[in-house]
Amino acid sequence: MHISEGVLSPAVLIGGAAIAAAGVAAGLKDIDQKEIPSMGILSAAFFVASLIHVPVGPVSVHLILNGLVGLILGWKAFPAILVGTALHALLFQFGGITTLGVNTLNMALPAVICYYLFGWGLKSGSGRSVFIFAAFASGCCAVLISSIMVGFSLYLTGEAFLPAAKLVVAAHLPVMFIEGSLTAACTLFLRKVRPELLEGVYAPK
Amino acid sequence: MIEELSSGNSLIQRLDPRVKIVLVFLFSVVVAVSNRLPVLMWALVLALLIVFTARVPAKELLRRLIPVNMLIVFLWLFLPFTFAGKPLFYMGSLPVTREGVLYATQISIKSNAMMLMLIALVATTPIFTLGHAMHELGIPKKIVHLFFFTFRYIHVMHREYVRLLNSMKIRGFRPKNNLHTYRSFAYMVGMLLVRSFDRAQRVYNAMLCRGYKGNLYSLSKFSLKGRDVISIVLMVAVIIILGVLEWKKTN
Numbered sequence: 001m002h003i004s005e006g007v008l009s010p011a012v013l014i015g016g017a018a019i020a021a022a023g024v025a026a027g028l029k030d031i032d033q034k035e036i037p038s039m040g041i042l043s044a045a046f047f048v049a050s051l052i053h054v055p056v057g058p059v060s061v062h063l064i065l066n067g068l069v070g071l072i073l074g075w076k077a078f079p080a081i082l083v084g085t086a087l088h089a090l091l092f093q094f095g096g097i098t099t100l101g102v103n104t105l106n107m108a109l110p111a112v113i114c115y116y117l118f119g120w121g122l123k124s125g126s127g128r129s130v131f132i133f134a135a136f137a138s139g140c141c142a143v144l145i146s147s148i149m150v151g152f153s154l155y156l157t158g159e160a161f162l163p164a165a166k167l168v169v170a171a172h173l174p175v176m177f178i179e180g181s182l183t184a185a186c187t188l189f190l191r192k193v194r195p196e197l198l199e200g201v202y203a204p205k
Numbered sequence: 206m207i208e209e210l211s212s213g214n215s216l217i218q219r220l221d222p223r224v225k226i227v228l229v230f231l232f233s234v235v236v237a238v239s240n241r242l243p244v245l246m247w248a249l250v251l252a253l254l255i256v257f258t259a260r261v262p263a264k265e266l267l268r269r270l271i272p273v274n275m276l277i278v279f280l281w282l283f284l285p286f287t288f289a290g291k292p293l294f295y296m297g298s299l300p301v302t303r304e305g306v307l308y309a310t311q312i313s314i315k316s317n318a319m320m321l322m323l324i325a326l327v328a329t330t331p332i333f334t335l336g337h338a339m340h341e342l343g344i345p346k347k348i349v350h351l352f353f354f355t356f357r358y359i360h361v362m363h364r365e366y367v368r369l370l371n372s373m374k375i376r377g378f379r380p381k382n383n384l385h386t387y388r389s390f391a392y393m394v395g396m397l398l399v400r401s402f403d404r405a406q407r408v409y410n411a412m413l414c415r416g417y418k419g420n421l422y423s424l425s426k427f428s429l430k431g432r433d434v435i436s437i438v439l440m441v442a443v444i445i446i447l448g449v450l451e452w453k454k455t456n
Binding site: 003004005006007010013024028031033034036037038039040041042043044045046047048049051052054055056057060063065068072079080082083084086087089090091092093094096097098158160161162163164167178181182183184185186187189190193194196197 | 229287348355356365366405
């Protein structure tokens with residue numbers, strides 16, 4: 001869902017970069033210098049996970065997992081996703097220097113929103129069905145909001161982008177359900193194997 | 206799968222990485238705000254010249270440009286029809302507007318010019334050097350350190366991923382469109398996170414043993430040389446000329 005260089009208007013690029021910078025600053029405030037090595041290794045795991053392709057009908061899509069990132073990292077998702085986006089640009093040229101802000105914002109803001117909306121459902125005391133619902137909703141909504149934000153970035157650049165923007169959102173509807181079920185299954189697995197990861201090692205619950 | 210492009214010993218290779226980052230940034234900003242076709246054409250020519258000087262292998266260049274142009278192709282499917290303006294010709298009953306085609310052309314040129322410049326940058330500078338240069342340019346220490354650790358461990362986590370995938374294949378796993386596939390992938394992601402979490406604690410303890418106090422030290426020092434100054438002056442002049450050409454039209 002990265003937007004390439006040269007597509008968006010300067011106003012959208014600057015606005016996106018400014019909000020993303022504020023988000024990154026908020027995230028960095030929470031990160032202790034001692035935490036940086038483990039944050040980096042976790043970000044690397046998320047980076048690799050986002051390269052995994054899963055089949056959807058006749059095609060395959062790569063995972064996004066920003067809902068899961070939000071649940072585990074909270075506000076720290078902003079710096080982690082900023083670094084991920086920068087590496088995507090440097091290693092594969094998906095996105096670039098001027099789109100760094102917008103692309104970070106489009107992925108990280110939904111992650112933080114889902115952390116606030118559904119993070120409570122993943123506490124250790126919550127029942128299995130609440131837990132599954134919260135995790136599924138988080139994975140689902142993060143992708144939905146991201147695709148709407150990508151569409152919106154295009155639409156703000158010019159009204160001619162409206163049909164393309166609508167198609168971007170529509171194309172992500174099936175992905176939403178896959179991300180939702182993957183996030184639910186993955187968090188259930190983590191609850192059994194490493195509950196610390198979900199219970200606020202990185203983000204306070 | 207995840208490789209660095211940086212190799213060789215071209216003229217651009219020997220420039221100060223700080224200079225390269227600043228110049229690529231300036232170039233990208235000017236191109237991003239430009240709309241005149243001649244300006245964009247010159248920008249593309251400049252980017253091509255620099256990629257050529259950086260001696261990026263042609264095969265590698267294409268391998269990187271093709272996926273990036275997928276979005277551009279996608280936009281070409283829409284913009285000529287949806288951009289309001291004078292119809293150029295009709296495709297069935299849909300008018301293809303002159304302005305739409307022009308707009309789509311602009312975007313394609315812009316995008317590729319900026320992409321080529323970025324490729325020239327990463328093709329001539331190791332990622333770790335870029336990190337140190339970013340620190341020197343005033344990017345906060347925490348972000349730069351996060352960048353270092355993430356990049357350093359992407360390779361390790363990728364090996365871990367390949368190991369997990371191989372062990373799944375050995376047990377007869379074939380990705381299909383069913384719940385079992387999705388659940389297996391979810392557990393695999395979970396396992397990847399668990400391994401990264403455990404590794405992070407081991408790595409951090411090992412670092413503490415070696416006296417880590419939150420600082421990373423670089424053995425190489427950057428210094429501005431004659432050729433750096435010359436290239437800054439030249440490139441900034443060219444970028445300003447591009448800017449002036451763009452600005453004159455809009456006034």
